[in-house]
Amino acid sequence: MNQTMCTMAEKLNIIIVGASYLGSKVARAVAKSMPLNLAENHRVLLIEPNSHFSHLFTFPRFVVVPSHEHKAFIPMNKIFSEAQCNAEIICASVETINQSEVILDRDTPFGRKLPWHILVMATGSRLSPPGNMPTNTKLDSMQYLKKLQERIRTAKSIALIGGGALGVQISTDIKSYYPDKEVHIIHSRDRLMSRFDPSLGDVVVQSCKDLGINVHLGSRAKLPNTDGPCTIELESGKTISVDFYLKCTGQIINSEPIRELAKESINADGTIHVLPTLQLEKHPRIFAVGDVNDLLQIKSVRPALGQVEVAQKNIISLLHGKIPEAKFENNAAGIHLTLGLKRDVYCQQTQDGSSPAxxxxxxxxxxEDMGVEHMWDDLRADKNDFWA
Structure with missing residues (x-):
């Protein structure tokens, strides 16, 4: 159904907050599966502050390798091409959510206060740049990546602070693309990729050493307040002099907009406690999917993809006045890492460590571009214009 065919009056809003990997899929799935007898009176609204879909998996690569950064930011104007009801994207940030409205940070064609009938929190988590972009538009984000590319190109020595996926992938890409550069990765834990099975950390460390990366484990860094050449002191007493460093730490769960409304559901780490149906226990018309919920302790996209279908089925059940029965039950965990331009590592394990990885x-x-075209296909974006 064409998005302009439905009038705006008196529709019940199904609002998805965050066009993340899961958020965008939930919005599309609900809009596509909306029963025709409900379509006239319901509308799907996807709220996202960024002008384009951010393909986060490509950020570590495009921080280093030039000429592909424009492909990381994908137009979303066609994601509702199969919608059976009115479905729209609203480019705005959510300031807060109360029992009846989502309050935005700006005026939109729908107003600044949006009544919600069903709410889906898909706000994920946030890293400091370059794990996430410091800007919300494609052009500004491209410029940010280009500046980092140039800094890396001209530097002789670089330190990455943090041994999770972001720090590991940036460091290995730098050393793979620029073999003569001095690269350090500094991690406070005793092994890299410490959320996962130790065997993954062993593979990653060996790959880093094979590339010639200096790996420093088990010692926190005292970081000078500078953006240029500096000496980093480790708790062990060792010092490392570099042209600049990048912080790849500080992941924060984005549950703040709903904290006042559902404070009893917010865990100490910021995740939202949900039932296996993905609903909040005391707010059955509120769902949370992806990193922002607490169902998976080891968070990555692939093991969480099953939450899309569960959310879609349960939302449609609510619209029919039925009790949601679909449940998300998955003990799987895993991750796909690039370790330089020519090595991929896949780790499959269980959430609870009950089976060997x-x-x-x-x-x-x-x-070089990590086959980014497949994500453009998934979002129905035009691959003939990667600059759109």
Whole structure:
């Protein structure tokens, strides 16, 4: 159904906050599966502050490798091409949410206060740049990446602070693309990728050493307040002099907009406690999907994808006046890492560590842009204009 065919009056809003990997999929799934007898009176609104979909998985690569950064920011204007009801994207940030309204940070064609009938929190988590962009538009984000690319190109020595996926992938890409640079990765834990099975950390450390990266584990860094050449002191007493460093730490769960409304559901780490149906216990018309909920302790996109169908089915059940029965039950965990331009590592394990992890290593010529076209296909974006 064409988005302009439905009038704006007296529709019940299904609001999804955050066009994350899961948030965008939930919005599309609900809009596509909306029963025709409900379509006239319901509308799907996807609220997202960024002008484009941010393909976060490509950020570590495009921080280093030039000429592809424009592909990381994908137009979303066609994601509702299969919608059976009115469905719209609102470019805004959510300031707060109360029992009846979502309050935005700006005026929109729908107003600044949006009544909600069903709410889905898909706000995920946030890293300091370059894990997330410091700006909300494609052009500004591209410029940010280009400046980092140039800084890395001209630097002789660089330190990455943090041994999670972001720090590991940036450091290995730098050393793979610029073999002569001195690269350090500094991590306060005793092993890299410490959320995952130790066998993954072993593979990552060995790959880093094979590339010639200096790995410093088990010692926190005392970071000078500078954006240029500096000496970093470790708690162990060791000092490291570099042209600049990048922080790849500080992941924060984005549950703040709903804290006042559902404070009893917010865990100490900021995640939202949900039932297996993805609903908040005391707010059955509120769902939370992805990193922002507490169902998966080891968070990554692939193991959480099943939440899309659960949310979609349960939202449609609520619209029919039925009790939601679909449940998310998944003990799987895993991650796909690039370790330089020519190595991919896949880790499959359980959330609770009850089974040994399966690690697969693939070495090939690799693609500089990581095959980003498939994400453009998924979002129905025009690959003939990566600059859109």
């Amino acid at each position: 399966n690690i697969e290593i693939e070495d090939d010529e690799g693609l």
